[in-house]
Amino acid sequence: MQVSERFLALLTSQLAQFADREDLKSVVVYLALPGPDGRLSLMPVGQWPRDGRALPAVASDRTLQMPAEGRRWLPLRHDRALLGALQVESRSLSWPMPLVERLEAVAHCLTEALRIDLERQHLLQRQQRQDEQLRLLIHQLRNPLAALRTFAQLLRRRLEQDSSSRPLVDGLLAEERQLNRYVEAISALAPPEALTGSSGTTPLLLPPVLAGPEGQPLEEVLEPLLQRAAATAALQKRPWQGPSSLPSWRGDSGAVAEILANLLENAFRYSPAGAAVGLLVGRSDGRLSLTVWDAGPAIPEPERQAIFGRGVRGTAGQQLAGTGLGLALGRDLARQIGGDLELLIPPSRIDPALPPQGNGFRLSLPAAAEAPPAQP
Secondary structure: OOOOHHHHHHHHHHHHHHHHOOOEEEEEEEEEEEOOOOOEEEEEEEEEOOOOOOOOOHHHOHHHHOOOOOEEEEEEEEOOEEEEEEEEEEOOOOOOHHHHHHHHHHHHHHHHHHHHHHHHHHHHHHHHHHHHHHHHHHHHHHHHHHHHHHHHHHHHHHOOOOOOOHHHHHHHHHHHHHHHHHHHHHHOOOOHHHOOOOOOOOOOOOOHHHOOOOOEEHHHHHHHHHHHHHHHHHHHOOOEEOOOOOOOOEEOHHHHHHHHHHHHHHHHHHOOOOOOEEEEEEEEOOEEEEEEEEOOOOOOHHHOOHHHOOOOOOHHHOOOOOOOOHHHHHHHHHHHOOOEEEEEOOHHHOOOOOOOOOEEEEEEOOOOOOOOOOOO
């Protein structure tokens, strides 16, 4: 727990009012912080006079734990929660009532300020998480919208001679464009800081409703992705190589589908026109692996690890629309379900039948979950 600069400024001003008290040695403010064992520990956060002394935590200074006639502790307590303490050292054994009242007033002021400061931090953290989730959901929403556009464009090609049905397809494309405008408008609601927050402590994962259920057959979610990829390749007039058979695997197939959707979208977006794209199903160290590969230029060496960071985009994608969330989401989701996502260059490292140039993103999955018992 860290306090804000505003709280520290208030703390300094509150302690400075004791400069007229020659009978006081020191006034120290402690915060109650959980230690490694989960128990609260009092850590110093401010003192008067400000003489540059390094103050230890109460737990590491036995003299502070012993009773003393010239020492008093005033708890900073809100309801049943101990937020901290005010420790006062006096040169005199007497504690005049005006001094006691002033100390109690300072303790009350710091308690309220600390409570408000902690609540503000909690609200800011919650807002940041919501902003990140908003950006993430918008990023994922673009994939099925792009698929709708691709299927509608292919359907319009097939209906070139059917003038009565083409307006229906044109209407679908117009609605897709309108949905995209709404998506862009919602995207503007989340501040850019949500992508590159300095804390880095909030996991970049999908809501549970999009990442399950456990034990779902992978074939059920993989087949629509392959149809989408084949349609995109046909529209872009580039080679597409899908797997010869669908893998038998049960687990968090929803998360796997989200990872593969991002990898395929990146392959079609960032590889040059005419470059082949494919999905290879294989085994890696006894685990099922799914590799999305392209035959375009290899990602430069300095970028090969950096592109897995939130909001980081390679040089090949700087001029194209994107957020830099896909690979970060993919690796986080893969590791959450017990697998991993790695970049292997060239794809022929994974299988000699793949192109000797390009990029291969290999998703390794954990052991398959057992199939649920058959229902009567």
